[in-house]
Every structure is written in structure tokens, then in C-alpha cells.
Amino acid sequence: MSSTRKFDVAIMGSGVAGINAAMTASQNNLSVCLIDLENSLGGISYNYGCVPTKTLLHTAYLLDVIKQSESFGLRGINQDHLVPDWGLITQRIKDNIKRSVKHLLTALNQKNITRINGLAKVIGPNVLGVNHEKIFFSSLIIATGSQYPVVPFFKPNFQRLFTPKTIYSIREIPNSITIIGAGMIGIEFACMFASLGSTVHLVDRNTKLMPYMDEELSTFLTNLLKEKNINLHLGFEAIDDQSDNLLIKNKSKNQNDVLKTDLYLSCIGRKANLSGIEYLIDHKLELTKRGFISTNLKLETTLPGIYAAGDINGRFMLAHVASKEGEIAANNIAGCASEILYDLMPYNMYISPEFASVGLTEKKAREQGFLAQSKIYSLNSNIKVMTEGHSGGFIKVVSNLDDSEILGVHIIGHNATDLIGEAILYMTNGGTPGSFKNVVHPHPSLSEALVESLR
Secondary structure, three states: OOEEEEEEEEEEOOOHHHHHHHHHHHHOOOOEEEEEOOOOOOHHHHHOOHHHHHHHHHHHHHHHHHHOHHHHOOOOOOHHHOOOOHHHHHHHHHHHHHHHHHHHHHHHHOOOEEEEEOOOEEEEOOEEEEOOEEEEEEEEEEOOOEEOOOOOOEOOOOOOEEOOOOHHHOOOOOOEEEEEOOOHHHHHHHHHHHHOOOEEEEEEOOOOOOOOOOHHHHHHHHHHHHHOOOEEEEOOEEEOOOEOOEEEEEOOOOEEEEEOOOEEEEOOOOEEOOOOOHHHHHOOOOEOOOOOEOOOOOOEOOOOOEEEOOHHHOOOOOHHHHHHHHHHHHHHHOOOOOOOOHHHOOEEEOOOOEEEEEEOOHHHHHHOOOOEEEEEEEHHHOHHHHHHOOOOOEEEEEEEOOOOOEEEEEEEEOOHHHHHHHHHHHHHOOOOHHHHOOOOOOOOOOHHHHHHOOO
16 A cells, blocks of 8 residues: 545445435535545446436336327327337437436535545555555445345356346347346336337236335236236246246246246345445444344444445435435534434335335334324326326325324325425425415426325
């Protein structure tokens, strides 16, 4: 090691958790060092997750809308000539990633943050090794994220198997694809490829889709995917067959099936990226049973001065949660005591129509002892939804019968992922239906539907 530098805070990883931690620490007048590999600014979210998938989802949505053009009074569009061009689609994805990362870089450059490109490794108490240099720190935030695991279902180096990180390297839209894992990511990809014309098979070991969702949302989702002609294989597990096709097994029914498709996309859960922190693990950094770093609500680990934010702690592997965790970790380092509120973190799914959920489901509310009541408001009666020709959906509000406190809000519909933000705002401030009565919403708008759902 030829040189040394000292910082108040060193941050390993420049995904959304690391970036927000760095900016928050800088705002608190701490000296900050942000370390990550070259070309990885923005992490999974910007480079392989949120930005590319939402770009592709919007293309799929537009394709579906254009196919319905005559219902809007637009004639003359030759549907036979309407062909998605994978090359143009992926170029737009690359352009959006480049623009998004450029905005991140501009924001970072406006702060007093030292950036180092390299592989950081903890080599001793309060010291990192990076590029033959020693970086000393008072506090460390580990934000190294997650990675896709090796999939054992096929023979080694199987060329037709992809992950959400590598799928954009395909040269053309497949005629058929099998997606393993029906979480939010798997379902989004299933809907994308179905809209682009692929025959889609979706496999999951659970017997129902998204079992942690509210019952009405899960049922609606199942029917929606069937309407999109997505072949559901629920209750099936992929078997290690080491062949060119996917063998799936339903143990309860003692049933085996073989899925032969052009491509296979593994959307099974990611694992923690623990590279570079072996020293800390050897010195009793506690990991969870799933192999993630154990943290409390202040994002502190079991070692003093060491924090972990984002996917690396495995709590909620969502970008907006990672961003908040990075902020809270940095605030606690700066002496601004803060704890994260996981109870009001939303789940969003950007298919058409969108799904968004925050707080307790009706079932969970009752399990926790609340006298839960619910009300469902159909979005088919919303004028904005009607005039723009969106498929309906609904808003379900779960509240406590004792004091009318809103316990959960669950939405299916156009722009549900935007609408959920207002529900979070009210719930964060201890909202009840009466909290809305003096708030005037524009008409027509989707936002007024939330008020209507509480009447």
C-alpha cells in the first residue's frame, strides 16, 4: 500500500443506498469516500433493474395501447406492420441508463464527495484497501448490494439461461420463454414478453401468486396474467436435471412437466454480495440465516461503527427502501438519531394495470389483533380512468374499526404506483378517513379516487 487517506465515512458500493448515504453524510459536513467498481454507479437499480425494466415495460404498454387504437376512434393503423424491434428497444434502454447515471454523477459532483473506482476490501480495524491504497475511516457503510445466484437447473454454461442482469444481451425477442420465480421481477418480465409476442411460462413454488399481497390483489393478478395468456405453473419447483430443458415438479400432486422454450429466465431471489468484508465476518459481523448482514432499525450491524444499507441486509430488496436506509445510516453516523419505519414501505409492480400496496393486508391486520374493516372502491367509476380508456382496477382501504386509523392501502390501476404516495403521506401522519375531508383534489384526476375510497 503506497499511500493513505482518512475519512469520517467510507462507503462500499455506489448503488442507491450508497449514493444516498454519501449525499446525506456530505450534507452533514462529514468527509465522505464512495468506493465502487468503474461503470457501476447506480448499482442494480440503474443498470439492470428499475431503469431498463421500466423502459421496457413502457414500450410493452404502448404496444398494447396501439393495438386498441380503433377503440379510441383511430383507424388506419395496420396491425400486421406493428412489430417491436428488439435492437431499437435495447438502444433506448442503454440511452436511458446513460442519462440516468449522468444525472447521478452531476448530483454527486455538486457535493464534497471523494469517489474512488476500485474493489474495496476491509483489511483491518477501520481500514480499507483499495487500488494499493489504505483508506482509514471512522465509520463504514456497507452497501455492496446483492447478486444473482448460480442456477443449478441446467447443465453448466447453458447458453439459453439468463438472469434479469443478462437478459438484455439477447439478440431478438424469443418465440417462447420460461420464467422461474413469480415475484415482482418475474411477473414484470412475464407481462413484458407476453406483450411483445412471446409465449410465456411462469413457474413458482408457491401455490398462489404473491402470497404476501392482499387477497383481492392476488386473485386479480392471477386472473390478469391468465387474460394475458401467460401459462402459470404454480406449486411447481424447478428440478436439477442438467439437461437442455426445464424439468418442473409438483410434489403435492406428484406431477412432473418438461418445459421446452427458446429461453429461460431465472428470477429467483438474489443473495448478498459479501465480497470485500471477509475480515469483518471473521471478527463476528453477524449474518442472518439467509446470509445477509444483520442490522437494527438504525442500520447498525453487530460491530461498532459499521452500518449496512440496501440489498446487503436483505430486509426489503427495493430501491426506495435502500435509498432511505442509506440516508438513515448516514444521519446516525452524523449524530442525528434516526430509525427506519419499515411498516410503511410500499410494494410497487409496474405492469398494466399497476399494483401498489402499503401497510397491512386485511388478513395481517386481523392476525395482529386489530378489528379490521375494509372498503373497496372501483376505479371504473373514476372519470379520468374512463376517459383515458384504462382498464379498471380498484382501491382497497383497510382500517381499524376502533379509531378509524388507516392500516393499509392496496391499489390496482393506472398510475397506482404514483397514487400510493399520497396514501403513505396520510398514513405516516397517523391518518384517518377524516384527514382527507379538507383536502381538495383536482377533477378529473386519479388522486380524487383515494378520497372517494374513504367516504
